Amino acid sequence: MPRVYNFSAGPAALPLEVLEIICDDIPDWQGTGMSVMEISHRSKEFIAVAARCEANLRQLMSVPDDYSVLWTQGGATLQMAMAPLNLAGPDDTADYVVTGSWGKKAASEAAKQCKLNVAADSSDKNFTYIPHESTWQRSDGAKYLHITSNETIAGVEFHFLPQGDVPIVADMSSSILSRPINVGEYGVIYAGAQKNIGPAGITLVIVRNDLLEPAREKLPHLMMWKSYAESDSMTNTPPTFAWYVADLVFQHLLRIGGLDVIAEVNKRKAEKLYAAIDGSDFYSNPVQVDCRSRMNIPFILADDRLDAKFLEETLAAGLTNLKGHRSVGGMRASIYNAVPEEAVDTLIEFMAEFERTNG
Numbered sequence: 262m263p264r265v266y267n268f269s270a271g272p273a274a275l276p277l278e279v280l281e282i283i284c285d286d287i288p289d290w291q292g293t294g295m296s297v298m299e300i301s302h303r304s305k306e307f308i309a310v311a312a313r314c315e316a317n318l319r320q321l322m323s324v325p326d327d328y329s330v331l332w333t334q335g336g337a338t339l340q341m342a343m344a345p346l347n348l349a350g351p352d353d354t355a356d357y358v359v360t361g362s363w364g365k366k367a368a369s370e371a372a373k374q375c376k377l378n379v380a381a382d383s384s385d386k387n388f389t390y391i392p393h394e395s396t397w398q399r400s401d402g403a404k405y406l407h408i409t410s411n412e413t414i415a416g417v418e419f420h421f422l423p424q425g426d427v428p429i430v431a432d433m434s435s436s437i438l439s440r441p442i443n444v445g446e447y448g449v450i451y452a453g454a455q456k457n458i459g460p461a462g463i464t465l466v467i468v469r470n471d472l473l474e475p476a477r478e479k480l481p482h483l484m485m486w487k488s489y490a491e492s493d494s495m496t497n498t499p500p501t502f503a504w505y506v507a508d509l510v511f512q513h514l515l516r517i518g519g520l521d522v523i524a525e526v527n528k529r530k531a532e533k534l535y536a537a538i539d540g541s542d543f544y545s546n547p548v549q550v551d552c553r554s555r556m557n558i559p560f561i562l563a564d565d566r567l568d569a570k571f572l573e574e575t576l577a578a579g580l581t582n583l584k585g586h587r588s589v590g591g592m593r594a595s596i597y598n599a600v601p602e603e604a605v606d607t608l609i610e611f612m613a614e615f616e617r618t619n620g
């Protein structure tokens with residue numbers, strides 16, 4: 262079977278070039294006679310992978326020197342608990358802007374660890390917009406402000422940075438590396454790997470160094486960012502294979518020109534897909550135009566009785582994983598970095614033809 266165009270929301274498509282390197286590497290990696298999965302994380306070969314991975318990420322994202330790059334397990338979901346545990350004491354307050362299901366989950370994790378203030382919440386319109394910043398009810402003395410940079414399910418993305426001096430903690434799981442950002446404007450950035458970084462199993466956390474000291478005592482060793490910072494993220498055995506693939510993905514991104522280049526492609530991909538949706542009465546996207554996601558594009562068919570047929574025929578055409586999340590319905594095209602522009606072009610052509618024959 263040839264490679265399909267994979268619109269999976271996550272775990273998601275990886276660059277073919279990276280998959281080919283992995284295939285080549287598996288039996289005998291770098292002349293060791295072993296695969297990368299079969300050697301110590303403390304071997305000089307693996308330490309070189311970890312070091313290059315961090316250096317390349319720092320280059321790609323222009324990470325300032327006063328930030329630590331950490332690799333953890335437990336996904337973005339564990340960081341939803343680690344953020345309040347490390348940044349707030351039980352009596353401290355944290356502000357959350359809830360613009361989708363992931364932000365809601367992050368807020369509910371924070372509520373268990375500290376005082377939660379939901380500064381804004383767009384659930385009244387099924388998470389199809391970001392409340393205007395002037396309406397946010399922020400608290401005095403909040404330890405941090407949490408946002409979800411891109412809500413993967415509803416397809417809502419921040420295209421602005423909230424104001425203020427309180428550290429911003431951002432869940433960037435589904436938008437990291439999709440365009441250049443200014444890391445220095447954030448306190449903490451976290452992202453599960455399985456969208457734009459690599460395979461599931463490893464999680465990236467970028468923390469400003471003055472925020473590394475935990476705000477409470479007696480945290481388990483693995484729940485403290487500081488432990489990872491002090492051990493080069495080798496606090497215990499890390500997910501070496503996922504880390505190795507992340508390193509290959511970063512090398513690939515640098516080879517193709519870095520985030521400026523990928524951002525241009527991502528912008529084109531998203532703009533043409535939105536244009537196709539908005540230009541038809543057959544498809545629609547419910548998200549307010551100024552906060553539409555460039556990575557996850559939900560769209561609804563005017564007649565939902567055609568959903569099953571649409572999915573069946575896309576699959577036959579080599580376009581996979583387009584079923585929307587049950588909370589939104591319809592379809593969702595996740596068009597992460599590794600989804601080529603041809604995939605989007607092919608989807609748009611398919612959509613026009615489907616509309617012509619069924620509309």
Ligand SMILES: *Cc1c(COP(=O)(O)O)cnc(C)c1O
Nearest residue numbers: 336337338363411413434435453
């Ligand atoms: C996928 C995703 C998560 C969940 O990540 P895990 O690594 O499965 O914990 C959290 N937040 C956002 C924005 C996501 O896209």
